[in-house]
Amino acid sequence: MNNLSREAILGIILSIALFTGIYFLLPEMEPKKELISFEQEKELGDKLIDLILKDEKKIKSGELYDLTDSIFQRLREFQDEQYRDIPYQMHLVKNAEVNAMALPGGHIVVYTGILKIMDHPDAFAGVVGHEMGHIAHRHIVDRLLTSVGVGALVTIIGGDPGLAHEAIHHLIHSAFSRKQETEADEFGYDLMIKSGFAPIYLSKLFAKFEEEIPTNDIPPILHSHPKHKDRITTAFSYPLPDDFEPAGFSQDRWLKLIDSL
Ligand SMILES: [Zn+2]
Numbered sequence: 001m002n003n004l005s006r007e008a009i010l011g012i013i014l015s016i017a018l019f020t021g022i023y024f025l026l027p028e029m030e031p032k033k034e035l036i037s038f039e040q041e042k043e044l045g046d047k048l049i050d051l052i053l054k055d056e057k058k059i060k061s062g063e064l065y066d067l068t069d070s071i072f073q074r075l076r077e078f079q080d081e082q083y084r085d086i087p088y089q090m091h092l093v094k095n096a097e098v099n100a101m102a103l104p105g106g107h108i109v110v111y112t113g114i115l116k117i118m119d120h121p122d123a124f125a126g127v128v129g130h131e132m133g134h135i136a137h138r139h140i141v142d143r144l145l146t147s148v149g150v151g152a153l154v155t156i157i158g159g160d161p162g163l164a165h166e167a168i169h170h171l172i173h174s175a176f177s178r179k180q181e182t183e184a185d186e187f188g189y190d191l192m193i194k195s196g197f198a199p200i201y202l203s204k205l206f207a208k209f210e211e212e213i214p215t216n217d218i219p220p221i222l223h224s225h226p227k228h229k230d231r232i233t234t235a236f237s238y239p240l241p242d243d244f245e246p247a248g249f250s251q252d253r254w255l256k257l258i259d260s261l
Pocket of ligand 1: 130
């Protein structure tokens with residue numbers, strides 16, 4: 001019986017090419033991320049998120065959860081039509097690490113460590129908007145296809161925990177390309193403005209990263225990013241349209257809740 005789909009055959013060719021190192025010599029067959037459907041990406045993300053959060057303490061209720069969730073829901077509401085069907089899910093995790101990351105299929109993980117250095121709710125909107133950009137552009141699947149290959153991804157979807165750990169290792173230790181980071185930034189700024197969040201508060205967060213985090217401990221959100229100082233300037237001077245209407249989340253309330261972490 002031979003019922004290999006076109007995707008599976010392309011996947012096998014791509015895996016062999018990656019394995020033998022001739023991938024870069026191949027003509028562009030088609031965008032690689034098309035090898036994995038969004039449904040498969042979602043299944044993959046669901047498997048990975050379960051492993052990543054297995055030993056983590058998730059925050060699922062309370063004032064801080066409600067506030068961050070309201071900001072997240074507002075971003076979702078103001079997205080362009082074409083992204084509305086993405087099943088985004090935000091996971092707030094009690095962990096001192098300064099980190100936020102996107103996983104395949106719509107999962108966004110935010111550690112409370114990064115909230116601690118945000119002095120305004122709009123900065124939170126900026127970080128989540130940026131991660132939504134990586135998901136909307138399917139950057140994570142792109143990265144995984146390059147690092148572990150389509151065969152491994154299909155095997156993980158089929159339930160192989162060993163390969164899933166390997167994929168997580170790659171996600172944690174490899175970086176997005178500079179082009180992908182720029183795309184996610186542009187997506188994030190655009191979404192912030194539409195939803196009433198001011199990028200200037202993200203600029204303050206970037207400046208804080210620079211002050212407070214040793215260069216050898218740069219969080220993934222900054223990996224491979226357009227020059228850090230340029231990024232601070234871009235966010236700082238990002239133009240607000242004349243009809244900009246602030247979403248109006250209170251800074252005092254934000255600071256009070258962050259203080260209690
Ligand atoms: Zn990024």
